[in-house]
Each structure stands twice: as C-alpha cells, then as structure tokens.
Amino acid sequence: MDVLIIAGNARSLMANRGDLIREMLAQGLEVGAAVPTADYLPDVEALGIAIYPIDMGRTGVNPMHDLRTLHELYKLIRKIRPSVVFSYTSKPVIYGSLAAKMAGVPRIYSMITGLGHLFTTDTPRTRRLRRVLSMLYRAGLSCNDRVFFQNPDDLKEFTDKRILSKATKAVRTYGSGVDMARFARQPLPQGPLTFLFIGRLLGEKGIAEFCEAANLLKQRYPQVRFVAVGPHDPSLPHACDIQDLERWKREGAVEFVGGVEDVRPWISECSVFVLPSYREGTPRSVLEAMSMGRAIITSDAPGCRETVEPGINGFLVAPRTSAPLADAMERFIHEPEMVATMGEASVELVEKYYDVRKVNRVIMEAMLLTGPVERHAVEQECT
Known part of the structure; x- marks a missing residue:
C-alpha cells in the first residue's frame, strides 16, 4: 500500500480528508484508512479505499487501552506495509506515529488539526493532563518527517514548548481547505437578518x-x-x-x-x-x-x-x-x-x-507525492 491514513473518526475522514484522498487516488496511489470502531460509519466505504476498523478511545488517557491501541496499529501497519503513514488528531498522531516508526515505515507525517479541550481549559486536572499529552506528542512527533499545522498559534506553541523539537519539520497549511464547487457562492436570503x-x-x-x-x-x-x-x-x-x-x-x-x-x-x-x-x-x-x-x-x-x-x-x-x-x-x-x-x-x-486544490497541492508536495513540475508550482505559490 502507498498511503495509510490514521483517522480521528469516520465522519472527519469523509468531510475533512475526502478531497485529499480523491487527489491521492487520482495520482494512482493505493490508499487505506484506519478508523476507530467507536466512530465507524458505513458511509465511509464510499470513499473507495480500504478501511481498517481499530480500537481507539475518543478521549482521555488510559495507559492500558492506549497500549492496546498502539499494539493494534503496529500489527495493522506490519500487515499492510504502507510506504507512507499520515495521521491527524491527537491519538492517531501519537500512537500512529509511534507504531509506524516501530514497524519501519519509510515516511511518516502528521497534521495538527487543533489542540482541543485540554488547551482551552485551565484547571489543575487539565494542567496535569496537558503535561502528559505534551510529552506523548513530543514522542510521537519525533518519529515524523514533516508535521502540518493549520494555524501559526499551534505551530508557535509546539515549537516554543519543544513539543516539536525541530521547527524545520513544520509545514503551514490553510486549514484542510474547502471545495469551492461543492460550497459554491449562494445568493443572500430574503427576509429577516x-x-x-x-x-x-x-x-x-x-x-x-x-x-x-x-x-x-x-x-x-x-x-x-x-x-x-x-x-x-x-x-x-x-x-x-x-x-x-x-x-x-x-x-x-x-x-x-x-x-x-x-x-x-x-x-x-x-x-x-x-x-x-x-x-x-x-x-x-x-x-x-x-x-x-x-x-x-x-x-x-x-x-x-x-x-x-x-x-x-x-x-x-x-x-x-x-x-x-x-x-x-x-x-x-x-x-x-x-x-x-x-x-x-x-x-x-x-x-x-x-481553495482545497491549493491546500492539497501543498500537502502532497510536502509528502513527496507530486512530480517535479507540480512541485515547482507549489513552491511559487507558497512564496
């Protein structure tokens, strides 16, 4: 397999990564995705890629359960032997990256799609959990070749706190992009504001x-x-x-x-x-x-x-x-x-x-999944 995506949940895989998956398929790549069983939706099969349900908790830090998740991901990756692993959201990034490294995957990438509840709430409990999560992120991201950030604040936090030890690994994207054809300009409604x-x-x-x-x-x-x-x-x-x-x-x-x-x-x-x-x-x-x-x-x-x-x-x-x-x-x-x-x-x-086409070109180029002509165009766009 060329690319294994480790997803936070099935709905986000369809809504937030669907366009990227279609771009990968258009490039002739074989793509699969690991999806937590707790969030599995039959509609995800419509993406036209191999789907691998895995046992992964949505929230919380449970060492025994997370070790099982790590082991399950390792077994899956060893079985399908992808050339690239791409993960997003906290647990896939942490445990997907560690499992990919353990399994000898040649190229490993992650996307930070936001920092969530532990970084927006300041209580003694969330401060403790934030320290644990930062330590786990640091371990997972150390396995990555490149890390995508959707905004400059998250990038600054990760580099200032040395969660990402090498700033040269960072790639800034404009979110996940939006399909301007599907979300086309619409006239304003009549009636009340x-x-x-x-x-x-x-x-x-x-x-x-x-x-x-x-x-x-x-x-x-x-x-x-x-x-x-x-x-x-x-x-x-x-x-x-x-x-x-x-x-x-x-x-x-x-x-x-x-x-x-x-x-x-x-x-x-x-x-x-x-x-x-x-x-x-x-x-x-x-x-x-x-x-x-x-x-x-x-x-x-x-x-x-x-x-x-x-x-x-x-x-x-x-x-x-x-x-x-x-x-x-x-x-x-x-x-x-x-x-x-x-x-x-x-x-x-x-x-x-x-525009999702521009965002996906930047991601594909950073993951070395585009040709030299397209890569030159992307570099010009970024500058």
Missing part, C-alpha cells in the same frame, strides 16, 4: 456566548433570527450542560436544529455566520460559510482569527464573553449593506488561500 452557528454544542465552541448574545438582541430586534445547527453529545466531558440547553430552548431566542447531514441549505438561509470558538485548528464551518459568500463573526483566538480580515469580510470578537459578540451582530443589524460586501470579500479570501 439571520445569524447562524454551526458546530457541536460544546462549551469551547462558544455556544453559551452565542445564546446569551442572541437573548440580549432578540429583546431589541424581535424580527432577527438566530439559528444553531449541531448535535449535543452529553457523553463528551466538555459538552454544554443539558440544563443550560433546555433553558436556552425555553427562552426561545435561538432556534436549535440538531445535527444535519448537509449544512449547505442552512448556510444558504443565513445572512452572517457566527463561531465564537475558544480555539480551533482552522474551523471548517467558517471556511464553508465563506466559500458560500457569507460575512463572518468569529473569535480573536488561535485558528479562528486567520479566517477574518477585520472590517473586510467580518469581525473578530474577544472569546469567552457575549457582550462583544452581541455588539458585532448589532453592527450588521444597523448596517445590513455590510452583509453583501463582506460576503463577497469572504469568497475572495477563500479563492486566494483556502
């Missing part, structure tokens, strides 16, 4: 701040709509409290839709996209909304701030507080003409930086 949040209902995604700002503005502007699309999974330790969710529903300022298979109809119906997240790799939902021609409000936080040129395609607001978010949304209510002009600017930014 609509603010849309898309994401899992997690505290660190800023759902509480979105609801608090909506409650404040709904009292002043009852015609304005606020919509939240995304599932609530109470099994996640950082999911929003069920009592808070029920209260927000009773208050009625925000329309809760739940999880959906296709976010495009909801983006088409919104005027402004809002993601007050505490930290991201690069938020895919924001890129999709930008590609469809929507103005953006997001946090001045790692991974989020790179998607907005303030005053050009949207506004950046302080994370973890609702008042600045409400002020930014109110600016669109008072100056609705900004919705169209900033939406057009979003499309231009995606075309310049975030």
